[in-house]
Structure formats: C-alpha cells, structure tokens
Amino acid sequence: xxxxxxxxxxxxxxxxxxxxxxxxxxxxxxxxxxxxxxxxxxxxxxxxxxxxxxxxxxxxxxxxxxxxxxxxxxxxxxxxxxxxxxxxxxxxxxxxxxxxxxxxxxxxxxxxxxxxxxxxxxxxxxxxxxxxxxxxxxxxxxxxxxxxxxxxxxxxxxxxxxxxxxxxxxxxxxxxxxxxxxxxxxxxxxxxxxxxxxxxxxxxxxxxxxxxxxxxxxxxxxxxxxxxxxxxxxxxxxxxxxxxxxxxxxxxxxxxxxxxxxxxxxxxxxxxxxxxxxxxxxx
Numbered sequence: 001x002x003x004x005x006x007x008x009x010x011x012x013x014x015x016x017x018x019x020x021x022x023x024x025x026x027x028x029x030x031x032x033x034x035x036x037x038x039x040x041x042x043x044x045x046x047x048x049x050x051x052x053x054x055x056x057x058x059x060x061x062x063x064x065x066x067x068x069x070x071x072x073x074x075x076x077x078x079x080x081x082x083x084x085x086x087x088x089x090x091x092x093x094x095x096x097x098x099x100x101x102x103x104x105x106x107x108x109x110x111x112x113x114x115x116x117x118x119x120x121x122x123x124x125x126x127x128x129x130x131x132x133x134x135x136x137x138x139x140x141x142x143x144x145x146x147x148x149x150x151x152x153x154x155x156x157x158x159x160x161x162x163x164x165x166x167x168x169x170x171x172x173x174x175x176x177x178x179x180x181x182x183x184x185x186x187x188x189x190x191x192x193x194x195x196x197x198x199x200x201x202x203x204x205x206x207x208x209x210x211x212x213x214x215x216x217x218x219x220x221x222x223x224x225x226x227x228x229x230x231x232x233x234x235x236x237x238x239x240x241x242x243x244x245x246x247x248x249x250x251x252x253x254x255x256x257x258x259x260x261x262x263x264x265x266x267x268x269x270x271x272x273x274x275x276x277x278x279x280x281x282x283x
Contacts (some may be wrong), residue, residue: 001021001024001025001026001027001047001048001272002026002027002028002029002045002046002047002048002277003017003020003021003028003029003047003048003049003050003148003177004029004030004031004037004040004041004045004046004048004050004251005017005025005027005028005029005030005031005037005049005050005191005230006030006031006032006033006034006037006051006128007030007031007048007127007128007129007130007131008030008128008130008131008134009030009130009155010129010130010133010148010149010152010155010156011128011129011131011148011152012052012081012083012129012149012173012216013050013052013175014028014030014130014178015081015095015149015151016050016052016079016081016173016175016177017050017252019048020077020079020177021050026255027268029046031245032127033058033127034051034063034064035050035067037051037068037069037196038051038068038071039179040070041073041178041179042080042180047179048076048177048178048179048213049177049178050079050175050176050177051064051065051067051175051176051177051178051240052064052106052110052174052175053065053067053172053174053175053176054173054174054221055083055092055106055110055172055173055174056170056171056172056173056174057108057109057110057166057167057168057171058106058183059171059174060223060252061106062223062225064087065223065225065237065253066225068178068195068265069113069195069225069235069263070181070214070263072181072264073179073180073265073266074178074179074180074181074182074185074186074266075176075177075178075193075265075266075267076119076177076178076179076186076266076267077176077177077266077269077271078175078176078177078269078270078271079166079174079175079177079271080172080173080174080175080272080273080274081109081172081173081175081274082171082172082274082276083107083149083166083171083172084109084150084163084164084166084171085103085107085110085111085129085147085148085149085164085166085171086100086147086149086150086153086160086161086162086163086164087101087114087132087145087146087147087160087161087162087165088136088145088146088147088152088153088158088160088161089136089142089144089145089146089158089159089160089161090136090137090139090142090144090158090159091142091144091159092159093145093161095118095145095161095162096120096165096236097139097143098120098121098143098144098145098161098245099121099122099123099143099144100121100122100123100124100142100143100144100145100205101115101122101123101124101144101145101146101147102124102125102132102135102136102144102145102146102147103125103126103132103146103147103148104125104126104127104128104129104132105125105131107147108123108127108147110166110167110168110171111147111165111166111167112167113167114165114166114167114269115225121145126146127154129146129147129148129149130148130149130152130155130156131143132146132147132148133146133148133152133153133156133158136154137156137157137158140273145161146158147165150163150207154171167179169276170276172188172274174266174271174274175191176266176268179265185244185264185266185267186244186267186268187243187244188243188269189243189244189267189268189269190241190242190243190262190269191220191239191240191241191242191243191267191269191270192239192240192242192243192248192267192268193237193238193239193264193266193267194237194238194239194240194252194262194264194265195235195236195237195238195261195262195265196208196235196236196238196255196259196262196263197227197235197236197259197261198236198258198259198260199258199259199260200233200234204238204258204259206278207258208236208255208258208259211251211255211258212251212255215247215248215250215251215254216247217240217241217242217247217251218240218241218242219239219240219241220239220240220241220264221237221238221239222235222236222237222238222239223236223237223238225237235261242252242272242282243267244264244267246265252264266273
C-alpha cells in the first residue's frame, strides 16, 4: 500500500502518515503540491492520501478542502497532530543577526505573533516546513532560518534556535486520510464529512440546518466556500457527529429536496485530540 502526502521527510504530514500506517506495512511518497497529490489518488497511483483540513489556530485549510468538492472520494480516518513549531538555523546564530525566515504559509500564519515581535525578519513563504529546513541547510547564508517541527531539525542535523513559537500552545492540525470512493463505506463510524450546495434561495441554508436538527444530528463544523464560475455563490463543507446509518440517510434525503448538490466525502471514527499537558505559552 502506498500513502501520499504533500511535503518531504520530516513534515507534519509525514508524521500523520506514520500514525495512520503504524499497524500495517505501507510505503510513503511525498508530493510537491496538494493538486499533484490529489490527482495521483484519482489516477490510482497511490492508495491513500493525507490532507490537512483544519488547524486549531488558523482554521479551515481551504487550499486542500477545495480540491475535494466534486471528487468521488472516501475519508476513512481522522488523525490529529500537535504542531510544535520551532525556529531552526544551520548553526547557533544570535537572533538579531538573522535576516530571513522561510516556511509553509500555514506555519507562518500560526507564528504570526512571534514573527511580528521580530520585525527585522523578512518572512518568505516556502512549499513545506521540512523542505524549508532542507533549503536552509543547503544555503551558504547563515542568517536565514526556517520554521518547522523540532523533529525536522533533528532529522536534518540542524540547530533549534527557539522552541514553541506557535501563537497557540494548543496548536493542532486535523488530517483526513482519503481513498477513492468504494462501496460499501466503513461501518461503525461516528463522524461524516459532507459538501453541499444549496439553491441560494432565501433561508435555504437555514432549511438544511433545521433538517439536521430535526433528525437529531449534531453539527461539528460548517465552512462556506465560493463556488467557482458563480460569483458570490457558496457551497458548504459540513462535519456531523453521525456515522452512515439510516438516520443520516434520511436527513440527506430530505436535504436533497432543498439543495442542488451533495457529496459525502467520507464517514469515519472521530480522531483522538492530543493531550496538551505541559503546553507552554511562548514568552
């Protein structure tokens, strides 16, 4: 079995893959972009892919979930990874001598407060946290730094200049593992992810929410996203606390009468949120 992820060895996505694969024999393959990753899933070149879909600091990761709107996929597992960002350099360098810091856009956003406190640093976006560490290692410029996990610094033999620089000490990313859609879906599940487009009439979203409520289904998350080629029209990613059973089927049948499009993106067991014992706010 082959699991695909965006990034390189030492990335948080690879960590999530390790958790997903811990009970079996899997190989892992890194991709430069999420688009290339998803494309290879749909072309049967990988068996599963890991997608970060939500972060406890920066919210929904729209660059990934938007790729899944109209695909026949099946999320089969939810994994939470605690994110411990660190400032990483090639060798010990005084902080005031650093000039640039590189990392993935999501990581930079999650460290906004720390970076704002050091305005002399020029912030540069990079494709991946761990890949930024590799780039800094290969650079001859000792005034550049990367933001990534401390595990990436250890993997590439780099120096951790500052640990725990995330604005949120409980910073956690939620990953979903997708395969191509298969029938039947997983059994004994307790969470389902959906994408729904309404007819945009007055009260149409409220109707959908009322239908879930009338069936006794708890909503865990609702994210609106623009529909391409339909300016200022929106679809909705929805997570519900319900597996694929008759209750959910009945609710979706009712919702189908007041919506234009429904895609069940997967049904799975709720993942375990990490323990935050000992988490410290960066001073």
